[in-house]
Amino acid sequence: MFVKICGVRTATDVAAVVESGADAVGFVLTESPRQVTAEQARELAAELPPDVLSVGVCRGVPVDWVRTTVMAAGLHAIQLHGDYSPADFAACADLPVRLIRGVAGHSTADHYCGSHGEEILLLDAPAPGSGKPWDWTNLAAEPPLGQWMLAGGLHPGNVAEAISMIRPWGVDVSSGVETSRGVKDPALIVDFVRAAREASR
Numbered sequence: 001m002f003v004k005i006c007g008v009r010t011a012t013d014v015a016a017v018v019e020s021g022a023d024a025v026g027f028v029l030t031e032s033p034r035q036v037t038a039e040q041a042r043e044l045a046a047e048l049p050p051d052v053l054s055v056g057v058c059r060g061v062p063v064d065w066v067r068t069t070v071m072a073a074g075l076h077a078i079q080l081h082g083d084y085s086p087a088d089f090a091a092c093a094d095l096p097v098r099l100i101r102g103v104a105g106h107s108t109a110d111h112y113c114g115s116h117g118e119e120i121l122l123l124d125a126p127a128p129g130s131g132k133p134w135d136w137t138n139l140a141a142e143p144p145l146g147q148w149m150l151a152g153g154l155h156p157g158n159v160a161e162a163i164s165m166i167r168p169w170g171v172d173v174s175s176g177v178e179t180s181r182g183v184k185d186p187a188l189i190v191d192f193v194r195a196a197r198e199a200s201r
């Protein structure tokens with residue numbers, strides 16, 4: 001089970017992610033209560049062990065800006081979130097990064113990983129980073145093809161059930177490991193990763 005903690009903003013958050021054993025960290029580089037600059041992301045990512053994937057999360061900005069900013073931050077992966085086309089993904093294909101496509105999920109499996117040239121598909125709620133869950137139950141019968149992650153309203157108390165029900169390749173969380181919007185709770189991060197790992201055994 002691949003576990004990503006998104007919206008990390010402080011050195012304390014990074015330390016909690018490392019302690020938790022999560023696989024990936026998301027730095028939101030565009031408008032959000034969790035937004036960080038490229039410079040901040042670079043400094044925070046420098047604190048990560050090399051095997052933790054650092055992801056630049058971008059939404060609603062041109063792909064040229066994404067390329068420049070993620071490269072300036074020195075991150076391992078780009079998460080293009082929302083209305084990005086296959087051409088946008090193709091425009092990043094020459095970069096030495098992994099590509100994640102974040103989209104609003106549906107209760108039917110009308111997305112598949114790789115359709116836009118991405119390595120990982122992320123099915124999220126319509127409002128990313130809102131903490132609001134969506135109805136993912138139908139994915140159990142017809143999950144997307146390929147390497148895909150579930151996000152949107154997950155938290156330590158429901159991630160095990162979600163994993164048991166629909167068996168995603170990975171899970172991603174932001175609000176569910178926060179005490180208030182944009183403020184991560186180290187204990188919730190550790191609890192979330194533990195719950196996800198136990199459910200996937």
Ligand SMILES: O=C(O)c1ccccc1N[C@@H]1O[C@H](COP(=O)(O)O)[C@@H](O)[C@H]1O
Pocket residue numbers: 006007026028031032033034057058059081102122124125128129130131132151152153154172173174175176
């Ligand atoms: O977290 C944000 O603020 C954000 C902003 C822009 C694009 C994506 C964002 N986060 C993504 O939202 C989900 C987590 O949602 P939740 O808060 O746990 O419900 C995850 O995919 C993040 O990458």
